[in-house]
Amino acid sequence: TPEPDAEAPATIVWNVGSVADRLGIAASTLRTWERRYGVGPTHRTSGGHRRYTETDIERVMLIKALIARGAPPMEAARMAQSTSVAGLARALVEAAGDDHGDDLDHSEVVDGIIAASRDYEPERIRALVGGALRRDGVIKAWTGVIAPALIRIGREWSEGRLGIEAEHLTSEVGVGELRAHTRAAGRLGSSGPTIILASAESDLHSMPLIALEAALADAGRACHVLGAQFPAKALASMTANLRPTIVFVWASLPRTEDDEMWQVVTSMVPPTTAILGGPGWPDRPDARGQATVSVSLESTVARITSLVG
Numbered sequence: 001t002p003e004p005d006a007e008a009p010a011t012i013v014w015n016v017g018s019v020a021d022r023l024g025i026a027a028s029t030l031r032t033w034e035r036r037y038g039v040g041p042t043h044r045t046s047g048g049h050r051r052y053t054e055t056d057i058e059r060v061m062l063i064k065a066l067i068a069r070g071a072p073p074m075e076a077a078r079m080a081q082s083t084s085v086a087g088l089a090r091a092l093v094e095a096a097g098d099d100h101g102d103d104l105d106h107s108e109v110v111d112g113i114i115a116a117s118r119d120y121e122p123e124r125i126r127a128l129v130g131g132a133l134r135r136d137g138v139i140k141a142w143t144g145v146i147a148p149a150l151i152r153i154g155r156e157w158s159e160g161r162l163g164i165e166a167e168h169l170t171s172e173v174g175v176g177e178l179r180a181h182t183r184a185a186g187r188l189g190s191s192g193p194t195i196i197l198a199s200a201e202s203d204l205h206s207m208p209l210i211a212l213e214a215a216l217a218d219a220g221r222a223c224h225v226l227g228a229q230f231p232a233k234a235l236a237s238m239t240a241n242l243r244p245t246i247v248f249v250w251a252s253l254p255r256t257e258d259d260e261m262w263q264v265v266t267s268m269v270p271p272t273t274a275i276l277g278g279p280g281w282p283d284r285p286d287a288r289g290q291a292t293v294s295v296s297l298e299s300t301v302a303r304i305t306s307l308v309g
Helices: 014-021 027-037 054-068 071-084 088-096 106-118 120-157 164-184 205-219 232-242 258-267 298-306
Strands: 193-201 245-252 274-278
Touching: 014 054, 027 054, 027 071, 054 071, 054 088, 054 120, 054 274, 106 120, 106 164, 120 164, 120 205, 120 298, 164 205, 193 205, 193 232, 193 258, 193 298, 205 232, 205 245, 232 298, 245 258, 245 298, 274 298
Parallel strands: 193 245, 245 274
Antiparallel strands: none
């Protein structure tokens, strides 16, 4: 809670927990900004406790707004520290009205996501990914920003420059933003052609499905997302009962021609069309039967929309 200053009763000062609640920033993040960048409480109470003044809080608010634009934390802190007390209010208005990275090209947004992943800053990742989705739509944001960022994080992890936690953090934030984009696309009717999205058995990857769901929402199409590791028997049963128009199955891990999921998707018949995505499927076009292969998010959306009308 705010505390009256014992030496100047008209001044209210705030502890870190109160500032965290007030601004919606984790207390650990506030302590990190103070430790790394020197932006923190400047007032000391008569008991020697450090507390935030309103000016200190405005500087923290400015850092938060600048990071949401895609600025690196160190640069945001430098700008906040160099802004005069009189100029803070104007700087806050200008930062709050920014476009979340609209002035950055895709490579710069990817650089920002990598830096935020390394610094464990989910809010900054969220702002960059969300800004790309709003600016470019799902297909361009996925191909230009989200997928390249995840590929680069995976490469840096394999080379020992990033921890696996960076990949998990970025993936979870990315999934959240894609889901939010789908919801923001509006309520999609449940009538019309049925579209099913699933990942093959033993395949843990579901993010490509979430991206496809969001891209289809942009196109005004609803679908059933069954997620990762969906059993082949369950897919066969659901397809037989529901007779969907589209079944899309993602496979990151290698699948062989005696794989049960392969047998299920290649044996589907009209009115169902099976579309395969991911690098795991056998490279045997003549053995795919009714199944077709899609090599990108854009081509998958185009294929589905052409089939459902």
